[in-house]
Amino acid sequence: MTTASAPVTVNPRDFLAIDRQLGDEERDIRDVVRAFVADKIVPNVGEWFEHATIPLELARELGAIGVLGMHLDGYGCAGASATAYGLACLELEAGDSGVRSLVSVQGSLAMYAIHRFGSEEQKLQWLPRMAAGEAIGCFGLTEPDAGSDPGTMRTRARRDGADWVLHGQKMWITNGSAADIAVVWARTDDGVRGFLVPRETRGFTTQDIHRKLSLRASVSSELLLDDVRLPASAMLPEATSLRGPLSCLNEARYGIVWGAMGAARACLEAALHYALERQAFGRPIAATQIQQAKLAQMALEVNRGTLLALHVGRMKDAGELAPEQVSMAKLGNVNAALEVARTARQILGANGITLEYPVMRHMVNLESVVTYEGTADVHALIVGGALTGIQAFR
């Protein structure tokens, strides 16, 4: 028997009613981060981007709303679900990819490395302060000649008595010069190992990378390690090979799966608003078939990508998410977000190239997002390898 019910209506901001798939706590966390972004990020980020800066006080404010290492348990971390963390990443990146990067590197890379591979002493020393944003971390894997292929890293750590001595160079390190503690990966006689290098350590210096056209509201640095002497206790005891740093990447890539949809959503919303307001040939451009087709495709990508993120979030919470599945989702969602941003930029016409609107900022930021944490090519090859059983990197 059918019963009469109210007609179902569509919300343009949540076309497939994904909100209904979330629990109350997930919605609450999402709303706190959304309000923070509207209040602290959106009004200021154009300025930060223009001047290639990001205020470091932001770390404490992000700590205060509980998003730093929020998916980790204990040591001052919030112990939230992976899905809640993903929703936070989405809202942060709707503000700017650089802000989400700060949070990703802090929580998913530096804090995760210490939480997963550190000694109890290391965890107690660093994690509570990092969760509060009182200490900033960075994660040094990439080198000038070893990006996609970190297995060819040259940075070396050698034993000298009980100490370790590190020599080498890391490149493109987010939060590098801002960091109180650097997680540095180095080759040893015994495989790749991770080391905690405090900022003030003798022989350790940083140099910021300037003239970036992307991710300008983010610190990117070179780390220089000139025979840096560290005590034995600086090594992460539980990471014994390249598997260590690659495991951390799964965490950050997962956050990007969600984050990219935040950037895409912000572009869709800006384009929709603009198309309804902008008059050409005596009517809003939103009244033309060609712009509606673009908006429909963008909305499809945002909804599909967000559903994909939610799906992998639920898999991660169930402990059933494989690295290859993260790769497929990072590949798909970042490429989709780039397409949405590029289309939105065109809908905004000349205004689309300015910082008065968020669209081109997101578009150029996504050029970094598609490159870091494994390029689109690398993720396609990981998925291809899982499909065919044939490893095509070498």
Ligand code: TGC
């Ligand atoms: P391969 O022989 O495949 O693997 C070596 C060992 O690692 C294991 N493994 C993984 N474990 C956990 N998670 C993963 N995703 C893993 N991928 C591989 C593997 O099972 C093996 O373990 P074992 O015990 O048998 O030794 O290594 P390979 O040298 O052939 O490289 C594979 C490849 C290309 C997939 C890997 O090198 C890779 O992912 N390259 C991309 C590098 C990358 O993504 N760098 C990111 C740097 S950090 C960053 O960009 C931060 S951006 C800032 C922000 O997030 O905002």
Ligand code: FAD
């Ligand atoms: P390369 O590895 O030199 O690749 C160049 C091109 O070759 C790419 O198109 C790539 O897809 C392609 N390619 C490579 N190998 C293959 C292959 N086998 N088959 C086909 N094509 C291939 N790293 C960190 O460790 N920590 C950070 O915090 C960090 N933050 C970053 C922030 C920003 C803004 C950026 C831009 C980068 C950051 N990175 C960081 C570095 C990032 O992870 C690397 O840039 C990325 O892994 C790619 O390495 P690469 O730039 O050396 O490119």
